[in-house]
Amino acid sequence: MKIAIVHDELMRRGGAEQVVLTMLKAFPDADVYTLAYNPEGTYPEYRNYNIKTSALQFLSKSVKWMQRLYFPFALWAMKAVKVHGYDVVLISNTHSAKYVDIDKNAVVFIYTYTPFRLAWNPTSYSQYNDSKGIHRWVFDKVVSYLRKVDKKAAQKGNFYLGMTNETSQRIKDAYDIRDVKIIPPDVKTRNFHVVEKPQDYYLLVSRLEFYKKADLAIEAFNRLGLKLIVVGNGTKAEELKRLAKNNIEFRKGLSSEELAILYANCKALIFPQYEDYGITPLEANASGRPVIAYEIGGVLETMIPYDNDASRATAVFFKEQTVKSLIDAISLFETLEFDSKFIRAHAEKFDESVFMKELQKFVSESINLKLK
Template sequence: MKVAIVHDELVRKGGAEQVVLSMHKAFPNAPIYTLCYNSERTYPEFKKANIVTSWFQKIGKNEKLVKLLFFPFAMLAMRSIRLSGYDVVLISTTHCAKYIRVDKGTTVISYCHTPLRVAWRPWSYENIMKKNWLIRKLFLMAATVLRHVDKLASRRTDFYLANSNGMKEAIEDAYKPRNEVTIINPSVKLHNFYVSDKVKDYYLVVSRLEPYKKVDLVIDVFNTLPDKKLVVVGKGSMELELKKRAKENVVFLNGLDAESLARTYAEAQALIFPQQEDYGITPLEAAASGRPVIAYGKGGILDTMIPYTYNSAKSTALFFKEQSAQALDTAIKAFDQLNFDPQFIRQYVQHFSENRFIRKLEKFVEEVLPGFYPLKESFSTTTHTHTPYDVIEARS
């Protein structure tokens, strides 16, 4: 039984790339096909995998070029990949991985992190929606074409996996899949994080510095709270603008190694998560560090956190209802009056361990392909040791 893994591109570090690493651990002998690969910009663990790139590798190996040349070059490059002789093709995608070609009879399982944003949610590009009417019209026309192409490509998928309930609904609305969408929550690398007894006085944001991440909202609030400190970890297109905007109580960091990032999480008062994400891995990383989250209460955060209602010791997050400075300011001041339990938070996040993700993925493949695992040793000699975790009722 032969398996191939396909991912959009490997030129960044993010939640989708962590999912691919978990897939690789489940099927370590499966090659990973991708648009392009930059070993210096993504996780170093990929260096041990068999990475196969498209011809796009010759013209672009960074996130900016992937976005700039996506239509039509990235789409055509992914379309040029023909996978022959595989029984299962396991796709991880937000944009172009679904364009690969496979043999008739190959079972295609797609872990869709989100339907292609530019095609299905073009209005979410606020910077373009603020342009003049001609630019907006051309952009929306292009989005309509991409939506049609994207939906056609989605038909080669036999089974869809989603990261959350909200994303399950989005996949169903966009692609009308012929089989039930199954939710398998992405994991957090628990071994990378720890609980510290030396919590400091700063709040934390870990994010790419892009408009939809709403880091500017957090900075605006902390600009009015000079007695509170904010640490922002990340980089992106808004970096210079945000640094100019911020006052002295806001510190920017980037390029942290794993040890430094873990310490930064472990010693923070709380992670602030102001954006609406399809899933969001950073709240789980904070939880793995025993730290609570102050979050905008929409999107994937609803699947991963236990919101405070009346008992903070049995909660992992405090939600605010609006993406406004007033709502976030109120939440921060309310947080100061609460006492979250770091050990409870760390215990709760065991539900999102990588071993559990791998077990659920293996179980799903076994259910859709009976007899798969008796033949598994033909392509994999790795076994997984699974640690039993105490069950916590998420809404107790």
């Protein structure tokens, strides 16, 4: 059985790129197709694979340029990518992976993290919210076009997969899909370790973009005066650095080992955003560390919230996406004692070995069903 794996783009280190690495472990002989590939920007393990890219590769040397050229060039580039001669095509997708040209006789699986955010949730972009007049009119025309293209491309799937119940419903609503198999993204627990006594700092690990709400955490820690280490980069990085006081430290470009040490030694991970899934809370749990998270989205399905017994919890939730609500949660957290072994055991339920078995089983059973 000849298999191809198609992913949006391989230019950064995110949860989706980790999922694709696990897909490649499940199907090690698969070929990989993507919009653009930057070996320096994404995980080094991808150097072990033959990555086939679109024509945009020659123009898109960074995430910034990829985003600038996305409409309409990325759409055209991915539509021109021919993924032919495969029995199975497994698509890892948020935006453009499903646009590729696939043989009609291939069995197509589409794993969607969330429907294309620009098309189906444009208000998550500050550029859209800030646009006015003719700029908003143009934006709305682009969004309308993208919805049509995106929905049409989604129909080429034979079988659909999603991360959570919430994202499953979004897939159904956006693409008129009836059945979506839920397989939660994995955390590679082997990459993380537990220490007996953490240090006196909190941790935030995120791309520094508008919807990630790192500014909320920075405002809260500015007021509390507690130490916060922010790991990540993005278009809001310089703005956030100007906002932060001296108790907040910024880091980027860390190795996996350096990040694992920060996870293991932090008091807790701060997770202020509304995330479709969120792999960083599970990475913190794999390090035996609890999470202080906004009570919405993927964390509702991956975390065990504190409810009078911290020894059987993995997170403290805050109900409102405000500085005060976050400060109240941190203040509550400071009074609690969590069980790092319990937290680690919880993370192991989401290990990559679990994801691999579930994915292999679903693909095998679905192909048999298709052939009947």
